[in-house]
Amino acid sequence: MPIPTIEWVDGRIHLIDQTLLPNEFKQIYCDDVESVWEAIKSLRVRGAPAIGIAGALGAVLGIWKSKATNYPDFAAELKKVTDYLATSRPTAVNLFWALTRIEQTAEKHKDRVLLDEAQNIIEEDRARCRAIGQHGLNLLRNGDTILTHCNAGGLATSDYGTALAVMFSAHESGKNISVYADETRPLLQGARLTAWELMQAGIDVTLICDNMAAQVMKEGKIQCAIVGADRIAANGDTANKIGTYNVAILAKVHDIPFYVAAPTSTLDLSLKTGDLIPIEQRAAEEVTEGFGSRTAPEGVKVYSPAFDVTPAHLITAIITEKGIAHPPYEESLASQGD
Ligand code: MRU
Numbered sequence: 001m002p003i004p005t006i007e008w009v010d011g012r013i014h015l016i017d018q019t020l021l022p023n024e025f026k027q028i029y030c031d032d033v034e035s036v037w038e039a040i041k042s043l044r045v046r047g048a049p050a051i052g053i054a055g056a057l058g059a060v061l062g063i064w065k066s067k068a069t070n071y072p073d074f075a076a077e078l079k080k081v082t083d084y085l086a087t088s089r090p091t092a093v094n095l096f097w098a099l100t101r102i103e104q105t106a107e108k109h110k111d112r113v114l115l116d117e118a119q120n121i122i123e124e125d126r127a128r129c130r131a132i133g134q135h136g137l138n139l140l141r142n143g144d145t146i147l148t149h150c151n152a153g154g155l156a157t158s159d160y161g162t163a164l165a166v167m168f169s170a171h172e173s174g175k176n177i178s179v180y181a182d183e184t185r186p187l188l189q190g191a192r193l194t195a196w197e198l199m200q201a202g203i204d205v206t207l208i209c210d211n212m213a214a215q216v217m218k219e220g221k222i223q224c225a226i227v228g229a230d231r232i233a234a235n236g237d238t239a240n241k242i243g244t245y246n247v248a249i250l251a252k253v254h255d256i257p258f259y260v261a262a263p264t265s266t267l268d269l270s271l272k273t274g275d276l277i278p279i280e281q282r283a284a285e286e287v288t289e290g291f292g293s294r295t296a297p298e299g300v301k302v303y304s305p306a307f308d309v310t311p312a313h314l315i316t317a318i319i320t321e322k323g324i325a326h327p328p329y330e331e332s333l334a335s336q337g338d
Contacts, residue, residue: 001154003027006045006053007122008115011064013057017044018155022196033062033081040088040095043187047156048230048266049125052094056118058085059102063114071110078106078114090278091239091307092230093268122158128263129160131321136166136226136261137173139317139324144170144223145178147213147251150241151193152228152261162261163226164197166319171203178204180222184241185210186287186304210243217254225251226319229262236312236329237274238262242305248314257316264320269337274309282306 002025006015013030019042020026028044030036036058039045045054062081068074082099089095098121105117140146146167153164160168170177179198184190191207198205208216216222225247231239238244238260251258271277284302288294296302318325318333325332 001159005050005155005158006057008057008060008118011061013054013061015039015045015054016155018046018193019044021155021192030058030061033058033084036061037085037088040085046189047151047153048092048094048228049129049157049162049263050155051089051092052098052265053118053122053125053158055082055085055088055095056098056102056121059099060114060118075106078103089280091280092266094230094265097265125158125263125265126160128265128321129157129162129165132162132261132263132319133160133165133169135321135324136259136319137169137175139224139257139259139319140166140170140175140177141223142175143177144175145180145221147180147182147216147222147225147247148194149182149190149210149225149227149244149247150184151189151197153194153197155193155197156228161197162228162263162319164194166226166259166261167198167203168201171201178206180206180208180213180216182210182213182243182247183207184243186282186290188290189241210246213247214250217250217256222254222256224257224259224316226259226261229260229266229318230307231268231271231277232260232262232266232318232333233271233274233277234269234330234333235273236315236318236325236327236333237277238310238312238315238318239274239277239279239307240310242308245308245310245314248310252314258310258314259317259319260310260315261319264322264336267320267333267337269333274311277307277309279308280306
């Protein structure tokens, strides 16, 4: 990224407003917790690790001007702020992971060292994304074409991404790779963000509509699929952007490896299976009049889950910063817990 996806600057949070891309590359700032909540809810900042960072920085911002004179009062104020931020988006576990880390840091130090902890989360995420890239790189051969869905790039993390980290690392190591990016209805993260990031990096990218993936695979154009994740249950079931499950089924039918790339902060080993992952529902208008133009009759019923859960049996391997986990995931992920 030419500038960080999200950062703390002089008591404010600066972030790239991803709803404006690719037409406008603009940093906005949040100077209260309500605007951080709104930025997460409306996807100005999005992608599981970046949502976690926004939560951590948002919690710091929410108690930045606290006048509490003792720790119990301070802790109660902090809890109010973290509970509020936790209502912004339900599926990406990174948000809850980061808020818990901030709460635990306050509890441990009985002090206000929380900005340091939020900065640690950012630095760790940077390192994790680089490590994911290095591990995943070994799964790609020179000349491979990869299909990806949604955006799991630098915009979705502190920097460099997860699924896209694998592609960036392969490209930087001199492998000649190409990418097909699903446009990712209804909010077009693939078209607006992934295509933009890959083009910036000089990686050959071809945009397709989501419903073209089967044909592209049938034509023999794809050697593997790599996607990110919002929450991975103990058995490897993986929640990611709606449409990911379709890609996994298509990959299986066409005998193409299907990889998930995610930091261990995306693991939720407290959930036995993906059936327990809460799925966010989005507003009907995102389907009927996304980007300002009405494309469905007024009053039509809409169902719009933002995520789906890919069953573990469709996932060839899960790439984390600790290495490559293979089935059975109950065992391989248990040893990777964050
Ligand atoms: O609704 P979004 O844009 O936040 O959904 C993002 C995704 O589904 C990403 O693939 C996931 O968060 C991984 S980002 C490294």
